[in-house]
Amino acid sequence: xxxxxxxxxxxxxAEPARxxxxxxxxxxxxxxVHVAPLLAVLLFVVVILAAFxxxxxxxxxxxxxxxxxxxxxxxxxLRLRLLERQEQVMRLARDISNREVQQPQFGSRAESLVxxxxxxxxxxxxxxxxxxxxxxxxxxxxxxxxWMEDGQLRAEEAENGYGLARDLRQPVYVLPPxxxxxxxxxxxxxxxxxxxxxxxxxxVEYSVDGLLRYGVPSEVLAKYAVALxxxxxxxxxxxxxxxxxxxxxxxxxxxxxxxxxxxVSPVGxxxxxxxxxxxxxxxxxxxxxxxxxxxxxxxxxxxxxANWRQSVRRHQAQQALQAETSFRRAMENSMLxxxxxxxxxxxxxYVNPAFCKMTGWREEExxxxxxxxxxxxxxxxxxxxxxxxxxxxxxxxxxxxQMRVKRRDGSVFDARLYVSPLIDATGKQAGWMASxxxxxxxxxxxxxxxxxxxxxTTVLEALDASVSVAPLGSKELLFANKLYRxxxxxxxxxHLKLVLRGGTANTSALVSDxxxxxxxxxxxxxxxxxxxxxxxEHAEIYLEQLGKxxxxxxxxxxxxxxxxxxxxxxxxxxxxxxxxxxxxxxxERAQNASRLITMGEMASSVAHELNQPLTAITxxxxxxxxxxxxxxxxxxxxLGALDKTxxxxxxxxxxxxxxxxxxxxxxxxxxxxxxxxxxxxxxERAELDLRRRQxxxxxxxxxxxxxxxxDPILIEQVLMNLIKNAGDAIDGADRPPDERVVDLxxxxxxxxxxxxxxxxxTDAGPGLSTEAIERLYEAFFSTKSEGMGIGLNLCRSIVExxxxxxxxENLYNAGRVVGCRFTxxxxxxxxxxxxxxxxxxxxxxxxx
Ligand code: ADP
Numbered sequence: 001x002x003x004x005x006x007x008x009x010x011x012x013x014a015e016p017a018r019x020x021x022x023x024x025x026x027x028x029x030x031x032x033v034h035v036a037p038l039l040a041v042l043l044f045v046v047v048i049l050a051a052f053x054x055x056x057x058x059x060x061x062x063x064x065x066x067x068x069x070x071x072x073x074x075x076x077x078l079r080l081r082l083l084e085r086q087e088q089v090m091r092l093a094r095d096i097s098n099r100e101v102q103q104p105q106f107g108s109r110a111e112s113l114v115x116x117x118x119x120x121x122x123x124x125x126x127x128x129x130x131x132x133x134x135x136x137x138x139x140x141x142x143x144x145x146x147w148m149e150d151g152q153l154r155a156e157e158a159e160n161g162y163g164l165a166r167d168l169r170q171p172v173y174v175l176p177p178x179x180x181x182x183x184x185x186x187x188x189x190x191x192x193x194x195x196x197x198x199x200x201x202x203x204v205e206y207s208v209d210g211l212l213r214y215g216v217p218s219e220v221l222a223k224y225a226v227a228l229x230x231x232x233x234x235x236x237x238x239x240x241x242x243x244x245x246x247x248x249x250x251x252x253x254x255x256x257x258x259x260x261x262x263x264v265s266p267v268g269x270x271x272x273x274x275x276x277x278x279x280x281x282x283x284x285x286x287x288x289x290x291x292x293x294x295x296x297x298x299x300x301x302x303x304x305x306a307n308w309r310q311s312v313r314r315h316q317a318q319q320a321l322q323a324e325t326s327f328r329r330a331m332e333n334s335m336l337x338x339x340x341x342x343x344x345x346x347x348x349x350y351v352n353p354a355f356c357k358m359t360g361w362r363e364e365e366x367x368x369x370x371x372x373x374x375x376x377x378x379x380x381x382x383x384x385x386x387x388x389x390x391x392x393x394x395x396x397x398x399x400x401x402q403m404r405v406k407r408r409d410g411s412v413f414d415a416r417l418y419v420s421p422l423i424d425a426t427g428k429q430a431g432w433m434a435s436x437x438x439x440x441x442x443x444x445x446x447x448x449x450x451x452x453x454x455x456x457t458t459v460l461e462a463l464d465a466s467v468s469v470a471p472l473g474s475k476e477l478l479f480a481n482k483l484y485r486x487x488x489x490x491x492x493x494x495h496l497k498l499v500l501r502g503g504t505a506n507t508s509a510l511v512s513d514x515x516x517x518x519x520x521x522x523x524x525x526x527x528x529x530x531x532x533x534x535x536x537e538h539a540e541i542y543l544e545q546l547g548k549x550x551x552x553x554x555x556x557x558x559x560x561x562x563x564x565x566x567x568x569x570x571x572x573x574x575x576x577x578x579x580x581x582x583x584x585x586x587x588e589r590a591q592n593a594s595r596l597i598t599m600g601e602m603a604s605s606v607a608h609e610l611n612q613p614l615t616a617i618t619x620x621x622x623x624x625x626x627x628x629x630x631x632x633x634x635x636x637x638x639l640g641a642l643d644k645t646x647x648x649x650x651x652x653x654x655x656x657x658x659x660x661x662x663x664x665x666x667x668x669x670x671x672x673x674x675x676x677x678x679x680x681x682x683x684e685r686a687e688l689d690l691r692r693r694q695x696x697x698x699x700x701x702x703x704x705x706x707x708x709x710x711d712p713i714l715i716e717q718v719l720m721n722l723i724k725n726a727g728d729a730i731d732g733a734d735r736p737p738d739e740r741v742v743d744l745x746x747x748x749x750x751x752x753x754x755x756x757x758x759x760x761x762t763d764a765g766p767g768l769s770t771e772a773i774e775r776l777y778e779a780f781f782s783t784k785s786e787g788m789g790i791g792l793n794l795c796r797s798i799v800e801x802x803x804x805x806x807x808x809e810n811l812y813n814a815g816r817v818v819g820c821r822f823t824x825x826x827x828x829x830x831x832x833x834x835x836x837x838x839x840x841x842x843x844x845x846x847x848x
Pocket of ligand 1: 726784
């Protein structure tokens, strides 16, 4: 059967030093099977070696004996030859003594001797005075023998052989020292003793080479390296083989077995015959059989060892295979997925225990089954048979299919079957493998999940607000409820519009930035409480596309796949908005009316008061003009009329003065006031108006600000006016949602050693034109259609009446005006004079 890819059993946690038995597992049980042949071969080699050694020793001994025998034989022959010559020379000496031989006879006898025996070099007859009486030499030798000098025996010769022969009256052999490059010789001194008197001698000179060549039998010479040595072992003649160091030549118990020495008898120890055996047999080293045996034994040992190692490897492989098989078997048995194999004809060839457990049928019941299988529910037979045909045809869906399986007890469960081809070791398809999982539980869970999903969507779909979720920086719509789809369709366009217009986050920048560069698009987003902020900001926007006012709320959340997403909930507030707008318009109208009434009242009272003196001045002037033209007026009369005119003008000034003192009447209310409540009051009131304009008010008040001695109502008026102007400016500049912000900051300041509180109102409007900067505080200067132009004028009066200062400046970014800031500060302590503050207070109250 086909197994899944190899899974090796986990390695042992730690490998302790392994015993040799572990490394050579075969030594444990079947060791002798392998060791015995090895030992037998080794024993065989030892026996062969012993036999060879014994035979060799025997051979050496025999050779040695033959050598000894041959040498002794040669010595015998040499001795006999020497003795024969000695006999002949002695006979000649005797004949000389008996005077049977005279010089001429000596000559012929010596000549025949020399001619007959090639080892003889010369024979000389020497008298008592050591004169050479007669001499016979071999023709090849130089005319004068070595021992002769000036017809006399040389002195050294006289010392040795001659002296000895004279003294001993016996033949004497002498080995004279050999001169360099000269042929070694042997001398025989035979005394001539007529009647016991020494009368000279016969000196026979042998060639040592000749002795060797003719005295030693030729078969001995052929067999050995034969040599004649002197008493000190120096080679005189013959051949010498250098001593050999091999074991076979020099056995420890037998000395040098290849040579034998023996003194040559009549000469004595002075002349030694030595024979050295040639290397006739090659000994152990050259013995082909020995090497063959050794080679065969070596090969056998090598083969045995190789065989052994092979067995060890096979054994290890077997063990690994066994372990692998048991591991796979264990895996198969512990698997929870049912496995079933079919052959190409659709017959079950394998089922694993999990399959049996799932279906309740035993393995032997299932094996060999063909369609319809016993685990098919009866009612599904047709459908499953069609499926099987598909399966066997190789058309099975790789994603698996769901089927119902009947257990042995008749109960039925849902299963999912995945079919794949079963490829055998040769790479051919042997059948089909199917894995089966019980999906009853997953099915139940899925049903539950879909039910709960349905409940959830029903609620969301029924909401009267549109809900949409989209990931940041992507155009994918993750979720949209029914109302959203109704309003905006199934695209993210509506979502993005709501986000953009709602100005809840800088999402517009995110979307466009992403396409421009690879900068992290979430830069600037809140990190920690991103997804945990329960209620995100909300805004009211008007959507022309739908003709509706929307309240948009949004919050960040972690989507199910971990992505950061934004959820937008938009509620239709058109009805509420219209009601609010109506109310605001009514309030505005009422305010305008009251403002007009106040202005009208003031204007009529001023007009009324000023009317009398101005009419009088006009009358005086008209009268004077007509009378001057008619020439009816004297200088005094003219002066009188001008005096009256001036008095009327003074009266008009008094009227104005009077009105001022009239409006100044109510008392200002300066008191120690905290900054916090003033700011809170202003923020609360201003936000109402700003929200309508979709402008956010951000305020920050520095901690621990000192209390101020001011009229809080007037300071509130100033702040309200500045914030209202800022809102107007932003609205007028048509800023995008994220820039529609007014910033109010309150901090402490030190002005020339006097503690003061500074208020800053910053907006992102169009800024102040040059004309506006010049005429800002002028009464009735306004650029707005409905503006009165007295707000800033009043503000300055109020601030200055509190010993403070007000300042306006434009804000720039890269040379471009991005808004303006109004700053004023009020000293903390009570003012030295409260006059002007009171003035301003009256002024403001009158104007408001
Ligand atoms: P009004 O608001 O009734 O016009 P103000 O005295 O308050 O009267 O303002 C005078 C003028 O100063 C305004 O009409 C406007 O042109 C200019 N102004 C005041 N505040 C700002 C501002 N924050 N940004 C731009 N211009 C301003």
